[in-house]
Amino acid sequence: MPQHLATRCVHAGSHTDVPTQGTVAPIQTSTAYGYLHTDERHYPRYFNTPNQQRVATKVASLEGAEAGVLFASGMAAISTTLFAYLKPGDHVLMQTGLYGGTTAFAEHDLKAIGVNVSYTAGLSVLDFEAGFRQNTKVVYLETPSNPLLNLVDIEAVASLCRKHGAISMIDNTFASPISQTPHLLGIDIVLHSATKYLGGHSDITAGIAVGSSAHMEQVLAKARHLGGSCEAQTAALLERSIKTLALRVRQQTENAQAMAEWLEGREEVAKVNYPGLTNHPQHELAKRQMHGFGGMLSFELTQGIDPVAFQQNLKLVASAMSLGGVDTSVCSAYLTSHGSISAERRAAEGISDQLIRMSLGIEDVRDLQKDVAQAF
Ligand SMILES: Cc1ncc(COP(=O)(O)O)c(C=O)c1O
Known part of the structure; x- marks a missing residue:
């Protein structure tokens, strides 16, 4: 029986500083490792330095996977992994309504090398079934999705x-x-x-892929060519951050639930998207496949409210582009995460200019609600 998630956050992949018995592993910044004494070839761009490997092991353990590869950003992880499996003539079926950067990568870079890209018509298993072609090599999901918090039945699509x-x-x-x-x-x-969330303090950039050892070997082979590896200081910060991941996400989830319920009662808000609300269309699916509903939500401001002015009025909550930090932040998807895709595509995906995405931090939610109320 593996340890519980909160325990693995602290201990999986960890390593004591052997000479001193220090409980925290050292930061090893070397880019030149000896090779004559061993068959191993350590090098930062081979993704196998001690700090890189510790984080990869920790996240693989949290996800219940055999192995992981740590990258310099989320997009480095996503683009390298897709390139590792897709060649000209292959088809990738993507869920409709993905993070804008992933859609932009598929549209510009996968298509440029002759990969056939298509998107599901909707989010049901039937929509996925209908999207398969003879040459479908990869199916790509993002659930809950950014920024609408739509869900896909993970187990059914995997099967x-x-x-x-x-x-x-x-x-x-x-x-x-x-x-x-x-x-x-x-x-x-x-x-x-x-x-x-893994970094959690809005101060580092990194990405990770995890899966079976065989899949990670394939990802690694491409990663070594493309070179998007994570440097040691960042890896060490990430290792430290993940130790508090379970604590942070627990508080963020509690805050998101309280904020979602409070927003639902406000006349300035036309709609709230949060899987923890009983009126979320996929609430039952969320209960089945998620351990918690998470710290992200989005809401539609009523037509009379200017979304930019609303964000400028906030005093405690930051209007900022990223998410998952200990500090609560909001942003307009049309100006940030989905700014790189066309207005027509955003409209088709249901992302309006009135939509505000909110990432709950770990503050006291009553202070956050007070700030949002005065900004309305
Ligand atoms: C859901 C999702 N995936 C991937 C990314 C890309 O990650 P990074 O900015 O670390 O490259 C983002 C960034 O906003 C995201 O929101």
Whole structure:
């Protein structure tokens, strides 16, 4: 029986400083490692230095996977992993309504090398089934999705992928391994922007892919060519941050639930998207496949309220582009995460200019509600 998640956050992959018995591992910044004494070849761009490996081991453990590869950003993890599996003539089926950077990568870079890219018409398992083609190599999910918090039935889609012989990948950034462990539901490769919850303090950029050892070997082979590795100081900060991941996400989830319920009662708000609300269309699915509903929500301001003025009025809550930090932040998706895709595409995906995405931090939620109320 593996240890519980909160214990693994602290201890998995950890290592004492052997000469001193210090409980925290040293930061090893060397970029030149000896090789004559060993068969191993350590080098930062081989993704195998001690600080890189400790984080990869920790996150793999949290996700219930065999191995992981730590990258310099979420997009380095996502783009390298997709490039590792897709060649000209292959088809990738992507969930509709992904993080804008992933959609932009698929549209510009996967298409540029002759990969066929298509998106599901909706989020049901039937929509995924209908999207398969003879040459479908990869199916790519993001649930809960950014910024609408839409869900996909992970277990059902993973099983479809096995039936069709396709590799399944998921961006699990919004949930973090504390709220959802998709590899245990059958997904082959789990990806994270570690810039978000794993880092958790809005001060580092990193990304990670985890899965079976065989899949990670394939990802590593491509990663060594593309070179998006994470340097030691960042890896050490990330290792430290993940020790408090379970604590942070627990408080963020509690705050998100309280904020979502409070926003629902406000006349300035037309709609609240949060999987923890009983009126979320996929609340039952969320209860089944998530361990917690997470710290992210989004809401639609009523037409009379200017979304930019609302954000400028906030005093405690930051209007900032990232998410998953200990400090609460909001942003307009059309100006940030989805600014790189067309207005038509945003409209088709249901992302209006009135939509505000909120990432709950660990403050006292009553202070956050007070700030939002005065900003309205
Ligand atoms: C869901 C999701 N995936 C991936 C990324 C990309 O991560 P990074 O900015 O670390 O490259 C982001 C960034 O906002 C994101 O929100």
